Amino acid sequence: MNNQSNRTLTLRDVSEASGVSEMTVSRVLRNRGDVSDATRERVLAAAKALGYVPNKIAGALASQRVNLVAVVIPSMSNMVFPEVMSGISDSLEETGLQPVVGVTGYSRDKEEQVLYEMLSWRPSGVIIAGLEHSEASRAMLSASGIPVVEIMDTDGTPVDSVVGISHRRAGEKMAQAILKDGYEHIAFLGTKMSTDHRARKRFEGFTEALAKAGVEIEDREFYSGGSALVKGRDMTREVLERSPDLDFIYYSNDLIGAGGLLYMLEQGYDIPGQMGLAGFNGLNLLKGLPRELASMDACRYEIGKTAADIISRRVAEDGERQSERVVLEPTISHGDTLRRH
Amino acid sequence: MNNQSNRTLTLRDVSEASGVSEMTVSRVLRNRGDVSDATRERVLAAAKALGYVPNKIAGALASQRVNLVAVVIPSMSNMVFPEVMSGISDSLEETGLQPVVGVTGYSRDKEEQVLYEMLSWRPSGVIIAGLEHSEASRAMLSASGIPVVEIMDTDGTPVDSVVGISHRRAGEKMAQAILKDGYEHIAFLGTKMSTDHRARKRFEGFTEALAKAGVEIEDREFYSGGSALVKGRDMTREVLERSPDLDFIYYSNDLIGAGGLLYMLEQGYDIPGQMGLAGFNGLNLLKGLPRELASMDACRYEIGKTAADIISRRVAEDGERQSERVVLEPTISHGDTLRRH
DNA sequence: GTCCTATATGATTGCGGTAACAGAAGTGAA
């Protein structure tokens, strides 16, 4: 509390204040090794009185242990990663490990930089979104010698472990559900997919499953940037003007789906009779719309939890590289915008 | 790239591979000091070939410099902090500083833990949400000797610098606008405010401004947890059943406001004639609703940007403690749910 | 009393870098 000088405190200060060696102070503060109750209390009192905060930088260097887990994700603002983060935090809660987040903005170069930066802090593990990375990124990851879990997507070859869903399969599943419900004139609205590999895979799975049933997408539209709700509205209007015979629109995420839903309700469409809709992600946020949008749960929380579990297990074992592969199955929620055959 | 052993690389490895001293390698990799082009290239080639990633832990310990800025916020999933974060990231982009986020879940104890954890990494500065902290937290902050910026809220006494809006004033301003527009039978719906100090301050400012005009809140309701959109619907229904004479509802955030808006539109209310609504936060996300909800912009991006600017300036100056106080003025957006007198 | 063991504490060393200084080689002016 009462440090007048601005030199920051070290173990030595606490040791002098409590009349024991630095080593004993260190032991007390880390709860490691045998220390008598009397000295323990004396040390803790001194540390508290001084307002001492240990220097983890020095500690990490000396012990060669860092309780950090690097989490590399494309964005924090789109609703899906916060939920992954809660899974990670909950899993790590009791392990002494701590997540540290880096954001890439869906750019491979940025990802490489962020990864380099994070690895230079020598974390105990890495959780990173997606399977598509630069060559250099993959090299860094495998050279790092620490457990790596790639998350969200399982369609590809991981560096080490992987936890996620198959987005191709998610697209297929949705296509099959739609067909089974009797929709035939189908459009797809989504993001520009040059960098969003998972959206692309869903799209591919979707179109291929339709193709197998002899159905072809009749219209499509891609957007980037802007408010998703507004985009959903606008794109839906345009597509419906262009292709009035549609009876189903598949949106690449729930937000633009919600925009489309609101627009169609205003226009007096009969949903889901005349027109069906579905999104992707199962956004809790959107519960409470006039109709509940059909969607597909991407198991975000569980992905985060499982990935972090793998990391902490590997850190505890401190053992051989033992890759795991966890493929979760996304489930459709029919909501109110998909007629049941 | 090709390291067969799993021992992690050090400067020494690069130095041996390139035939110069470790010091010269260090200089090359940090772009500091004079190095001839020939050796520079040799070193860079060796570092790249080995896949060397510098150890910032050692570097930070030796140089007593850490390029990290601790950012302590209550939550990442409520839409408001991601925007603050972009302001911070954008500001820090070119400074070499890097934000590291800690989340407190609106708990003082958790905040104290998170802060302790982050300070133990000896960051170059701290950006922390709110002015209400535990005694110990305040002590840690002021003892740390690094620049501290408390953000979001200016109603109180900061440890060091502060950037934000006055939430009391925001509440007052909204009350004045509502009164001016001729609404008189007013309810408030919001979060349980035991830990959300900013919501409480808005509420206080709001009620006091109404009181000054001789108007009293006729109903109120507080919630916690659950989907905000659904809560907004449910609470609005309940309040309207209980107090059918209301002509205005002030929501403590845009999401429950949107829920209420959707409900009232379904019920056929004339908005904003018969009934006005307003929220708080100016959530971009919600652009695209059938009506645009009146709201108040909390200057989130600008707060983040300004706070980070202060930190980086102070770090660069490396000078005396020079506290700043930046009070931004929130602006009402009338939207479509507030009648204009 | 002797020996052994468990408990409690201290001294030394090194983690992987960087600051600060020292030295070698080259360059131009007097």
Place this chain on the structure above:
DNA sequence: TTCACTTCTGTTACCGCAATCATATAGGAC
């Protein structure tokens, strides 16, 4: 030629802590 100065590279001494080993003290068995 000599000196002063720049440019480049190396040497040494830490940074603040924890691993490791050494030491001191106390208690129990015999």
